[in-house]
Amino acid sequence: MEELVRKSVLKVDPYVAGKPIEETKRQLGLKEVIKLASNENPLGPSPRAVSAISKALKEINRYPDSQSFYLKKKLARHYSLETDNFVIGNGSDELIDIIIKTFLEPGENIVTSDCTFLEYGIMAQVNERMIKKVPLRYFKYDLEAVLRAVDKKTKLVFIANPNNPTGTYVTREEVADFLEALDDSVTVVFDEAYDSFIDVNDYPDSIGLLRKKKRVIVLKTFSKAYGLAGLRLGYAVSDKNTVSYLERMRQPFNVNMLAQAAGVAALDDRDFLKKSRRAVLEGKKFIYKELSGMGLGFTPSVANFILIDTGRDCLEVFKSMLKFGVIVRDMKQYNLKNFIRVTVGTQTENKRFVRVLKKVLKEKNR
Ligand SMILES: Cc1ncc(COP(=O)(O)O)c(C=O)c1O
Incomplete structure (x- = not known):
């Protein structure tokens, strides 16, 4: 089959996107899944x-x-x-x-x-x-x-x-x-x-x-x-x-x-833009404080996501968080083996993210 396509096609690293939320729920038997993996707007569309x-x-x-x-x-x-x-x-x-x-x-x-x-x-x-x-x-x-x-x-x-x-x-x-x-x-x-x-x-x-x-x-x-x-x-x-x-x-x-x-x-839609911005700025402040409390390293971000050094294998952290219905982005593709990237969500989502991260890291410490 390979000889049928241009040689350069075989050299392309395909973009790896996450599974749809509904499919993740079905596979894991979860009622609630939150996706904080693609830097989307948690407030919905304008x-x-x-x-x-x-x-x-x-x-x-x-x-x-x-x-x-x-x-x-x-x-x-x-x-x-x-x-x-x-x-x-x-x-x-x-x-x-x-x-x-x-x-x-x-x-x-x-x-x-x-x-x-x-x-x-x-x-x-x-x-x-x-x-x-x-x-x-x-x-x-x-x-x-x-x-x-x-x-x-x-x-x-x-x-x-x-x-x-x-x-x-x-x-x-x-x-x-x-x-x-x-x-x-x-x-x-x-x-x-x-x-x-x-x-x-x-x-x-x-x-x-x-x-x-x-x-x-x-x-x-x-x-x-x-x-x-x-x-x-x-x-x-x-x-x-x-x-x-x-x-x-x-x-x-x-x-x-x-x-x-x-x-x-x-x-x-100036109102929506303002709301989106406020949600991100407040959400970041909350997550930063929690991460500092947990002693985790992170890069201060001017965007709507945060890069976090979990100190553990990022794929393991990703998989463990997924089991609790929280989808983050592991940074393996970026060669940052211990890092995850989390998108700032609604305040409810941010709290759930922090709760699950704490739980997962505690389990990994045992
Ligand atoms: C730096 C950067 N540029 C561009 C994009 C893609 O934007 P669009 O949805 O307009 O294709 C992204 C999406 O994550 C991004 O992070």
């Missing part, structure tokens, strides 16, 4: 988006608007930019693929970190392009090391800011120095999937960098703060030329009608 989807449902006999006209218009107003500064994607995942397809010839490479969002590596493999990964420094992107890794064949740098799975960020000053030293032939992609949860003053103004004509693409998503992960909606912001190239590489109807309608409505 109510304004839900109501827009209900209205749009009656129209789904038609193809969606290939240009996502109304969504681009809304985004342009939101950022004080123009509609042709935006590419809309079926999740920012799709845009990662489109960016790689647009920029890299065979033999050219991408530079990123060795402990970051897995899609950069997977999409590089799918497109048969090289990716150079530099180690983190104190759980943070090491921009000096990234700079050293850039060579004549480098076309793209991917920076998840905040980084998944660590929750750390690179500062405005670090980014300014980095861009100053970087050759103009390299385009930097700032993936800001979690920017709505930021509560620090020195986070970079990536859209401002674009205005200063830096070679930058900024990725954003509706999956996290707006609670629309299941719809698949993200966008890239860049200069008009770059946008026109990216636009050529996408499918004509890549963004479905319901997602477009939901995106337009969600951008007006």
Whole structure:
């Protein structure tokens, strides 16, 4: 069978997603299962988006608007930019693929970190392009090391800011120095999937960098703060030329009608955004305090998840927690053998997470 497909297909590490909650309940015979593994919004979707989807449902006999006209218009107003500064994607995942397809010839490479969002590596493999990964420094992107890794064949740098799975960020000053030293032939992609949860003053103004004509693409998503992960909606912001190239590489109807309608409505849902943010900030404070009480190490996060050093084999911890109906993400794929990543949930979910973690670690101590 292997000889029937392209050789490069065999080299792709498939993305490992968790099982659906209903299936996990059935398999384990549990009534209540909470999923804190995919950095989703525990409050549900934006109510304004839900109501827009209900209205749009009656129209789904038609193809969606290939240009996502109304969504681009809304985004342009939101950022004080123009509609042709935006590419809309079926999740920012799709845009990662489109960016790689647009920029890299065979033999050219991408530079990123060795402990970051897995899609950069997977999409590089799918497109048969090289990716150079530099180690983190104190759980943070090491921009000096990234700079050293850039060579004549480098076309793209991917920076998840905040980084998944660590929750750390690179500062405005670090980014300014980095861009100053970087050759103009390299385009930097700032993936800001979690920017709505930021509560620090020195986070970079990536859209401002674009205005200063830096070679930058900024990725954003509706999956996290707006609670629309299941719809698949993200966008890239860049200069008009770059946008026109990216636009050529996408499918004509890549963004479905319901997602477009939901995106337009969600951008007006300030209340929901505020609530989502508050839930994350308060939830993190509670979890941090509990983890400190348990003597566990963790990286302070500016996102909606926390990376925790359990001091035990992470797969064991994951499996034991699952038995009590709590799904977290083990960090084996990221080579962090003792770490789990937990998404901040509702306060009830956070309490249950802490209770189960305590129980599981106590059992493992015996
Ligand atoms: C850093 C980062 N970028 C992008 C994504 C994917 O976003 P989307 O749902 O828009 O494809 C995620 C999802 O977990 C992420 O962690």
